Amino acid sequence: MADDLHSDPKPAESLGEIGLFHFAPYLMNRIMGRYNADVQTSLKQQGLTTVKVRTLGVLTVVPGLTIKELAVYAVTEQSTLSRALESLEAAGFVRRQEREGDRRLREIHLTEAGRQEFEKHWQLLYARYQTMFDDVGEDERAQFVATLQKVLKNTRLHDF
Amino acid sequence: MADDLHSDPKPAESLGEIGLFHFAPYLMNRIMGRYNADVQTSLKQQGLTTVKVRTLGVLTVVPGLTIKELAVYAVTEQSTLSRALESLEAAGFVRRQEREGDRRLREIHLTEAGRQEFEKHWQLLYARYQTMFDDVGEDERAQFVATLQKVLKNTRLHDF
Numbered sequence: 279m280a281d282d283l284h285s286d287p288k289p290a291e292s293l294g295e296i297g298l299f300h301f302a303p304y305l306m307n308r309i310m311g312r313y314n315a316d317v318q319t320s321l322k323q324q325g326l327t328t329v330k331v332r333t334l335g336v337l338t339v340v341p342g343l344t345i346k347e348l349a350v351y352a353v354t355e356q357s358t359l360s361r362a363l364e365s366l367e368a369a370g371f372v373r374r375q376e377r378e379g380d381r382r383l384r385e386i387h388l389t390e391a392g393r394q395e396f397e398k399h400w401q402l403l404y405a406r407y408q409t410m411f412d413d414v415g416e417d418e419r420a421q422f423v424a425t426l427q428k429v430l431k432n433t434r435l436h437d438f
Numbered sequence: 439m440a441d442d443l444h445s446d447p448k449p450a451e452s453l454g455e456i457g458l459f460h461f462a463p464y465l466m467n468r469i470m471g472r473y474n475a476d477v478q479t480s481l482k483q484q485g486l487t488t489v490k491v492r493t494l495g496v497l498t499v500v501p502g503l504t505i506k507e508l509a510v511y512a513v514t515e516q517s518t519l520s521r522a523l524e525s526l527e528a529a530g531f532v533r534r535q536e537r538e539g540d541r542r543l544r545e546i547h548l549t550e551a552g553r554q555e556f557e558k559h560w561q562l563l564y565a566r567y568q569t570m571f572d573d574v575g576e577d578e579r580a581q582f583v584a585t586l587q588k589v590l591k592n593t594r595l596h597d598f
Binding site for chain 2: 291
């Protein structure tokens with residue numbers, strides 16, 4: 279029956295049966311809530327926002343994205359990203375240029391100053407990452423990342 | 439030297455060397471950004487917020503928390519949680535009572551109506567969870583959750 283999903287809506291397990299600390303979305307929200315709050319606090323002291331640093335970080339590895347693509351990569355609303363980009367452009371950290379072969383599209387690139395700016399903050403992000411995975415060995419990290427990649431494929435709306 | 443951490447601030451790897459799609463905090467932010475946006479959209483249609491449903495969910499498994507404890511469990515600012523609790527109390531979904539042995543503390547408990555309300559929304563959360571972990575087998579899920587629990591211990595400020 280095509281309507282099977284709706285004819286029996288009762289989930290196979292309750293949250294109590296799974297257990298709050300065994301329910302992966304809950305654990306991930308707890309972890310990322312803490313991580314993002316910590317990063318935000320540290321960046322604020324340096325006059326930056328998470329969105330700006332994420333934008334610089336993404337552009338160091340994937341240059342030449344459009345604003346639409348960048349919003350997905352940087353996990354940000356396009357309107358928030360627009361404002362961040364204006365400020366990053368004014369600071370000389372990013373520049374925009376027409377995409378070769380399609381002049382309607384504007385690509386965003388990092389400048390050398392933008393690359394240096396990200397390097398300064400990468401130190402902080404990397405240190406937090408190391409603390410998070412302190413007692414997680416190399417094989418376990420690799421397995422963890424492999425599962426995350428599967429889950430991202432199952433979750434995302436875009437093919438990147 | 440006590441100052442070793444600061445005397446050599448250069449991270450061992452760059453983001454480019456690790457790879458954006460191999461950097462666990464990035465993958466987790468991508469996944470949870472999508473998951474939370476989807477859940478928020480579905481709940482909004484039913485006149486609820488993520489914070490309210492999280493609060494109900496946490497209380498189904500850990501009854502009798504104080505507002506301070508609940509803020510940590512529900513990954514929410516205390517001020518936001520306060521407003522959510524007022525609304526949940528007015529709807530008859532939670533009730534407050536003095537903690538036995540310490541009358542200064544007020545515990546928050548779910549009512550039977552609150553429990554039924556959460557059950558209605560758990561169906562949605564559970565379905566999203568199943569989609570996320572669609573092609574992740576039982577052993578892989580267990581390993582993934584075990585790693586998440588380690589990472590939460592390394593990240594959190596409280597002992598719960």
